Amino acid sequence: MDTFIALDVETANRSNQGSICQIGIAKYTNGILVDSFETLINPNDNFSQNNISIHGITPNDVADAPTFPEAIKGILTFIGTHHIVAHTSFDKRALNKACHDHDLETINNPWTDSALIARRTWDEVSKRGYNLPNLCDILDFEYEAHDALEDAKACANVLLSAMEHSEVNLAKIISRGQTKAKSRKSYPLVYNKKETLKASTTDKQLFFQATFPYHELRPQLLRVKRVIPLKTTFPKK
Numbered sequence: 001m002d003t004f005i006a007l008d009v010e011t012a013n014r015s016n017q018g019s020i021c022q023i024g025i026a027k028y029t030n031g032i033l034v035d036s037f038e039t040l041i042n043p044n045d046n047f048s049q050n051n052i053s054i055h056g057i058t059p060n061d062v063a064d065a066p067t068f069p070e071a072i073k074g075i076l077t078f079i080g081t082h083h084i085v086a087h088t089s090f091d092k093r094a095l096n097k098a099c100h101d102h103d104l105e106t107i108n109n110p111w112t113d114s115a116l117i118a119r120r121t122w123d124e125v126s127k128r129g130y131n132l133p134n135l136c137d138i139l140d141f142e143y144e145a146h147d148a149l150e151d152a153k154a155c156a157n158v159l160l161s162a163m164e165h166s167e168v169n170l171a172k173i174i175s176r177g178q179t180k181a182k183s184r185k186s187y188p189l190v191y192n193k194k195e196t197l198k199a200s201t202t203d204k205q206l207f208f209q210a211t212f213p214y215h216e217l218r219p220q221l222l223r224v225k226r227v228i229p230l231k232t233t234f235p236k237k
Contacts, residue, residue, distance in 0.1 A: 006156035010055040013048040018097030024149030037078040038149040040065035055146040112177035121162040
């Protein structure tokens with residue numbers, strides 16, 4: 001394995017994760033950028049002011065852009081069968097949602113999370129500070145955040161820097177970014193007099209105990225994570 005794809009998407013709003021309005025893809029062979037693909041996409045969905053303030057893409061910008069079903073053929077052709085690297089699972093979830101919304105098959109390529117690679121490579125960011133801007137600041141990689149192609153290149157830089165730091169090959173570093181199956185505890189469900197369910201709390205976990213109609217049989221568990229900016233430097237080997 002000597003070629004991989006780095007990918008990033010931007011979305012029009014938070015309520016619909018499949019509202020992709022831009023995708024950027026970068027292809028790397030032997031650690032060198034050899035090709036790239038970028039396009040705006042008309043999601044046929046509303047744009048939230050919050051998302052516009054993040055990436056700067058407006059409804060006018062995508063008015064003449066292809067829709068996701070129109071763009072997907074070019075995306076799949078460029079990706080081919082190569083391994084895909086993205087920072088966190090957001091981009092994979094967004095693409096899967098967009099495919100589902102348009103009755104398209106999901107992308108079956110193997111995926112790797114560059115955030116997980118960073119967390120398993122450098123102890124300094126194992127628990128926090130592994131967001132892409134902070135990592136690139138630490139690695140002294142300049143890029144324009146929240147432009148899909150720029151973010152894809154930044155994601156690739158994290159992977160390549162981790163590979164160089166660890167002195168391992170591409171296959172090894174990619175495996176470091178794969179999610180490992182974990183055994184999960186089962187939480188007791190308690191019926192109340194209104195025939196609703198609640199999930200009971202356990203140590204060191206924060207729950208919102210919301211009640212649901214009992215026929216849903218799905219207590220909701222929300223884990224809360226604090227995002228703390230962190231600037232550090234990685235020790236030289």
